[in-house]
Every structure is written in structure tokens, then in C-alpha cells.
Amino acid sequence: AQKITQTQPGMFVQEKEAVTLDCTYDTSDPSYGLFWYKQPSSGEMIFLIYQGSYDQQNATEGRYSLNFQKARKSANLVISASQLGDSAMYFCAMREGPYGGATNKLIFGTGTLLAVQP
Amino acid sequence: DTGVSQDPRHKITKRGQNVTFRCDPISEHNRLYWYRQTLGQGPEFLTYFQNEAQLEKSRLLSDRFSAERPKGSFSTLEIQRTEQGDSAMYLCASRTSGEETQYFGPGTRLLVL
Numbered sequence: 001a002q003k004i005t006q007t008q009p010g011m012f013v014q015e016k017e018a019v020t021l022d023c024t025y026d027t028s029d030p031s032y033g034l035f036w037y038k039q040p041s042s043g044e045m046i047f048l049i050y051q052g053s054y055d056q057q058n059a060t061e062g063r064y065s066l067n068f069q070k071a072r073k074s075a076n077l078v079i080s081a082s083q084l085g086d087s088a089m090y091f092c093a094m095r096e097g098p099y100g101g102a103t104n105k106l107i108f109g110t111g112t113l114l115a116v117q118p
Numbered sequence: 119d120t121g122v123s124q125d126p127r128h129k130i131t132k133r134g135q136n137v138t139f140r141c142d143p144i145s146e147h148n149r150l151y152w153y154r155q156t157l158g159q160g161p162e163f164l165t166y167f168q169n170e171a172q173l174e175k176s177r178l179l180s181d182r183f184s185a186e187r188p189k190g191s192f193s194t195l196e197i198q199r200t201e202q203g204d205s206a207m208y209l210c211a212s213r214t215s216g217e218e219t220q221y222f223g224p225g226t227r228l229l230v231l
Contacts, residue, residue, distance in 0.1 A: 045222035103174045108160025
């Protein structure tokens with residue numbers, strides 16, 4: 001069965017510094033997709049970044065980058081130049097099954113609470 | 119283009135009452151998902167629609183839960199005879215067939231007293 005593991009319940013980072021949020025995954029499918037979402041206290045899940053299993057390069061979106069290490073089955077999120085507005089829960093997720101499959105539902109980890117300090 | 123919307127944002131009900139939530143996906147999105155998120159956990163899949171067809175239901179979705187997407191646009195999730203264990207955030211997400219990413223609504227927070 002597919003599984004996402006986030007081992008950091010919470011983290012502090014100083015404003016303007018970079019921070020890495022860890023995510024490891026387990027799957028036997030050769031094709032999979034990995035996502036990071038941000039959930040502020042308001043509750044909405046905000047999509048941040050996506051990495052496909054066959055992508056040759058690590059994904060980047062503005063201040064977000066994904067450190068994808070396939071052999072280690074890890075997909076860590078790196079946030080550069082942290083801002084106070086980055087304080088939120090961050091969830092790593094994996095698409096279940098190959099793309100275009102019947103459902104492609106997401107399987108989520110338990111999340112990491114990030115607190116950015118001024 | 120507006121995002122996914124959900125209504126109501128908050129619902130408090132007494133145990134045993136029925137509740138219904140609504141989700142309006144992004145207009146061109148034909149795939150719609152419902153997830154449930156309890157405190158301290160990530161969202162868990164409940165059910166999936168492709169257009170108006172409900173193609174998958176999780177074992178989490180007991181007989182008291184029913185979901186519809188009558189015209190392939192908005193969707194409703196009904197919980198009958200609510201129990202305290204139903205207290206959670208109910209999230210709706212949508213996507214197109216040609217895109218991986220699911221876009222989430224703001225969620226409905228349910229509290230069953």
C-alpha cells in the first residue's frame with residue numbers, strides 16, 4: 001500500500017532563512033506523482049508544487065523547490081527566504097495509481113507545522 | 119476564474135441530525151473529490167466523481183453518508199444521523215482530466231455535539 005511519512009510534527013525558522021520539510025514515501029508503482037500543499041489556519045489546502053516520478057529535474061515554483069531523491073524515496077520541500085506568511089501546516093501527498101487511472105486520489109502525510117519567527 | 123467553493127464554511131449540529139454540504143468545483147473541472155480531515159491528521163479520501171458518475175467510495179464512507187453530483191457540476195455530501203465521530207473538516211477538490219493537480223475548496227468544519 002502507498003504511504004506518506006512526515007516525521008517533523010513542527011519546526012521553527014527565522015524569517016528570511018531557508019527551511020526544509022521532510023517527506024518520505026512508499027509505493028510499488030513505477031509511475032507516481034508527489035505534491036506539497038500548504039494549509040493555513042483558515043483550513044484551505046493551497047497547492048504549492050508537483051513532482052512526477054519520471055521528471056528528470058527537481059520541481060521549482062518561486063520560493064518553493066522540491067528535493068526529489070528517487071532512490072531514497074524522499075521528496076523534501078525547501079522554502080527559501082521564509083516569510084511570516086509561510087507559517088502554516090504543510091502536507092506532502094502522493095497520487096495513488098498511475099496518472100489517468102480510475103481515481104488518482106491523493107494520499108496525505110500527517111503534516112508539519114511551520115512557524116516563522118521574526 | 120473562481121476557485122472551488124464550499125458551503126457552509128461551518129456547521130454545528132446535534133447528534134442524530136442530518137447535515138448536507140455543497141461543493142462547487144472550478145467550472146471546467148470534470149473530476150471532483152471529497153476528503154475528510156480530522157484534528158492532527160492529513161485529509162483522507164471519501165469519494166470521487168467523474169462528471170456525474172460516482173466511481174469510487176472509501177470504506178470510510180459508511181451507509182450514513184451519501185454523495186451526489188447530479189449534473190456533473192456541483193456536488194453534495196449528506197450525513198444522516200450524525201455522530202460525534204463525524205466532527206471533522208470536509209474538503210472538496212476538483213481537477214480536469216488533463217491535469218494532475220487537485221484544487222481544494224476552503225472546507226466545511228462540522229462539529230457534532
